[in-house]
Amino acid sequence: xxxxxxxxxxxxxxxxxxxxxxxVEHKQRFGPLxxxxxxxxxxxxxxxxxxxxxxxxxxxGRKIASVTARKAxxxxxxxxxxxxxxxxxxxxxxxxxxxxxxxxVAAAAVSADKVVMYVPSRAVTKIKAAxxxxxxxxxxxxxxTVVAAxxxxxxxxxxxxxxxxxxxxxxxxxxxxxxxISGVRGHPTxxxxxxxxxxxxxxxxxxxxxxxxxxxxxxxxxxxxxxTGGATTRSVLEVPTGTQLTDLxxxxxxxxxxxxxxxxxxxxxxxxxPGAMVTGARLSRxxxxxxxxxxxxxxxxxLPADQCGLAxxxxxxxxxxxxxxxxxxxxxxxxxxLARLFEDLGYHRxxxxxxxxxxxxxxxxxxxxxxxxPDGTARLARSALDxxxxxxxxxxxxxxxAALTSAHGAGRPRHHxxxxx
Amino acid sequence: MRTPSTSPTRLHIDWTxxxxxxxxxxxxxxxxxxxxxxxxxxxxxxxEPAVSPSALSEARTAVxxxxxxxxxxxxxxxxxxxxxxxxxxx
Amino acid sequence: MIDxxxxxxxxxxxxxxxxxxxAALFLGxxxxxxxxxxxxxxxxxxxxxxxxxxxxxxxxxxxxxxLFLDPYAQLRLVDFIVPFLGTxxxxxxxxxxxxxxxxxxxxxxxxxxxxxxxxxxxxxxxxTYCLWPVAMAHALGNGTDAGRAxxxxxxxxxxxxxxxxxVWRLHANYTEYAGTRTSGRP
Numbered sequence: 001x002x003x004x005x006x007x008x009x010x011x012x013x014x015x016x017x018x019x020x021x022x023x024v025e026h027k028q029r030f031g032p033l034x035x036x037x038x039x040x041x042x043x044x045x046x047x048x049x050x051x052x053x054x055x056x057x058x059x060x061g062r063k064i065a066s067v068t069a070r071k072a073x074x075x076x077x078x079x080x081x082x083x084x085x086x087x088x089x090x091x092x093x094x095x096x097x098x099x100x101x102x103x104x105v106a107a108a109a110v111s112a113d114k115v116v117m118y119v120p121s122r123a124v125t126k127i128k129a130a131x132x133x134x135x136x137x138x139x140x141x142x143x144x145t146v147v148a149a150x151x152x153x154x155x156x157x158x159x160x161x162x163x164x165x166x167x168x169x170x171x172x173x174x175x176x177x178x179x180x181i182s183g184v185r186g187h188p189t190x191x192x193x194x195x196x197x198x199x200x201x202x203x204x205x206x207x208x209x210x211x212x213x214x215x216x217x218x219x220x221x222x223x224x225x226x227x228t229g230g231a232t233t234r235s236v237l238e239v240p241t242g243t244q245l246t247d248l249x250x251x252x253x254x255x256x257x258x259x260x261x262x263x264x265x266x267x268x269x270x271x272x273x274p275g276a277m278v279t280g281a282r283l284s285r286x287x288x289x290x291x292x293x294x295x296x297x298x299x300x301x302x303l304p305a306d307q308c309g310l311a312x313x314x315x316x317x318x319x320x321x322x323x324x325x326x327x328x329x330x331x332x333x334x335x336x337x338l339a340r341l342f343e344d345l346g347y348h349r350x351x352x353x354x355x356x357x358x359x360x361x362x363x364x365x366x367x368x369x370x371x372x373x374p375d376g377t378a379r380l381a382r383s384a385l386d387x388x389x390x391x392x393x394x395x396x397x398x399x400x401x402a403a404l405t406s407a408h409g410a411g412r413p414r415h416h417x418x419x420x421x
Numbered sequence: 422m423r424t425p426s427t428s429p430t431r432l433h434i435d436w437t438x439x440x441x442x443x444x445x446x447x448x449x450x451x452x453x454x455x456x457x458x459x460x461x462x463x464x465x466x467x468x469e470p471a472v473s474p475s476a477l478s479e480a481r482t483a484v485x486x487x488x489x490x491x492x493x494x495x496x497x498x499x500x501x502x503x504x505x506x507x508x509x510x511x
Numbered sequence: 512m513i514d515x516x517x518x519x520x521x522x523x524x525x526x527x528x529x530x531x532x533x534a535a536l537f538l539g540x541x542x543x544x545x546x547x548x549x550x551x552x553x554x555x556x557x558x559x560x561x562x563x564x565x566x567x568x569x570x571x572x573x574x575x576x577x578l579f580l581d582p583y584a585q586l587r588l589v590d591f592i593v594p595f596l597g598t599x600x601x602x603x604x605x606x607x608x609x610x611x612x613x614x615x616x617x618x619x620x621x622x623x624x625x626x627x628x629x630x631x632x633x634x635x636x637x638x639t640y641c642l643w644p645v646a647m648a649h650a651l652g653n654g655t656d657a658g659r660a661x662x663x664x665x666x667x668x669x670x671x672x673x674x675x676x677x678v679w680r681l682h683a684n685y686t687e688y689a690g691t692r693t694s695g696r697p
Binding site: 172173174176327328329330331333334364367368369370 | 433435436437438439440441456457458459460462466467468493495
């Protein structure tokens with residue numbers, strides 16, 4: 001059992017515990033990275049219960065264990081194509097060395113042949129600088145290549161990452177075997193979100209017991225959340241898993257539950273939770289399952305009471321349709337059509353036929369593509385139909401509750417331009 | 422062709438290749454319908470519909486005839502660790 | 512006597528091959544449309560297209576073998592692979608050789624398509640639009656019966672079939688779902 005007092009293990013603020021982003025501050029706060037022999041990392045991560053922080057929440061230990069063959073490729077994925085998310089950018093900016101530490105640990109565990117950091121173009125210079133800083137200090141055992149990720153929504157999808165690293169476009173590819181078996185040029189490939197790597201770097205130092213000392217026991221530790229909506233601009237916080245949603249929404253300055261129409265959890269591929277159901281909900285799988293939602297990559301977006309959920313969803317669906325890779329027929333044809341139907345639902349006239357058509361279109365896109373873009377879009381649309389069912393009734397009678405609540409008085413609900421950072 | 426009796430054979434559609442030409446929907450009418458744009462849609466609603474042994478021969482014909490080479494037959498054996506070839510068709 | 516037979520069969524197989532190639536091209540365009548053809552369901556259209564191509568290829572091979580064996584034709588082995596080296600009407604013979612080369616590429620890539628992948632297969636398959644006119648030019652230029660009325664009628668029918676198929680191919684509503692779908696990758 002590791003003592004968590006050794007080297008002053010961080011308590012609540014873990015990922016941003018260092019005084020600055022440089023290597024010197026990093027070493028000062030966290031000390032050197034211990035060497036972990038091959039299988040030791042996997043069992044350590046299994047004991048710690050760390051799950052992926054990129055959205056899918058797959059157990060980190062198991063993922064590394066599935067990469068068994070030689071000449072493996074290890075990729076740190078910081079692409080973050082989701083407009084509502086900013087946590088990876090923040091992490092790469094403020095604690096790049098934790099991410100790079102985690103990358104080295106993972107690379108050592110699978111005896112990687114190639115190690116890559118996949119980050120947005122605006123972060124490339126900074127990360128390259130951090131990598132060369134480490135090279136001068138002879139900290140890294142594996143050489144790290146930095147590859148720029150384009151800005152699109154699907155650029156961070158696992159097969160898109162693989163394709164981009166191979167030199168192709170950052171578009172998803174059809175797969176019949178997982179990347180851990182056949183990824184970059186057919187080699188076993190491990191793709192981890194940058195936040196997952198940062199947690200791995202800390203667990204390697206302070207142990208599984210320390211990691212589990214915070215958060216929900218079934219999915220322990222801390223996680224980064226991006227908060228948007230409400231009066232304050234975007235903020236990134238590190239919170240224990242299982243945190244109350246009302247606390248998170250409170251950070252946005254929304255304390256009165258009546259001022260909250262709904263909360264979008266999990267970003268544009270997530271689910272709406274109606275304001276009335278937010279009390280008691282916690283940011284964990286267990287804490288959200290009964291609401292048909294999941295924490296995803298920690299994106300929390302509040303919809304104030306004076307904004308129409310259907311209109312907002314229509315805007316988001318329009319954005320998602322535009323971000324389709326356009327490689328697969330049902331997605332290329334279905335997403336724009338769904339967006340048009342939802343625009344009618346949100347902004348124009350509503351009748352039974354329209355709602356049926358929307359449901360049918362959602363069924364037509366769900367599960368019919370080479371990646372999960374149509375699936376996530378279907379999930380968002382379905383959750384909107386559920387969460388804003390009463391609004392559908394209002395719109396049927398050519399009224400909108402949001403417009404009535406709006407400080408500007410009756411009229412069309414306020415529009416929201418989606419996709420803006 | 423070794424098909425283990427425990428793991429069913431599934432039809433995998435490469436959506437990036439499929440252009441909804443409809444040959445497979447003719448050969449496997451019980452397995453696949455056609456949506457409003459002409460693309461195949463699994464009648465059981467799954468991503469990779471299971472192919473019954475009686476339909477296996479038609480399924481192989483569909484895999485062979487698809488003008489876009491968008492179909493393949495998958496078992497858990499082809500997907501397991503140690504098998505690196507993606508899209509192995511039976 | 513044998514020579515006469517070889518010569519006649521050599522030409523006959525060539526003409527029949529051209530007929531099958533015309534049918535194969537037409538059926539290939541029909542396959543691309545994704546539509547059924549008369550009473551043939553879509554999968555049958557694809558199947559008959561392949562049959563016609565393979566039958567045509569077999570006839571071309573026979574055409575070549577018979578002419579190689581025929582002393583009157585005086586063809587060397589190299590004339591079947593490298594075009595425009597022949598002694599008798601080298602241009603038109605060369606076109607025949609070229610057509611055979613193109614055919615070999617198309618057939619081999621088609622038989623190996625599952626291994627090559629759809630992009631390589633499709634790229635090579637474009638050569639079929641080149642193959643037919645080259646084969647037809649070879650028949651008209653090199654063929655001994657080229658001046659005969661029945662041959663010109665036959666060639667005319669083939670040309671009309673191909674032209675009709677091309678007009679169809681370029682039509683806006685050529686594919687079955689062209690009207691309901693949004694466009695593909697930019």
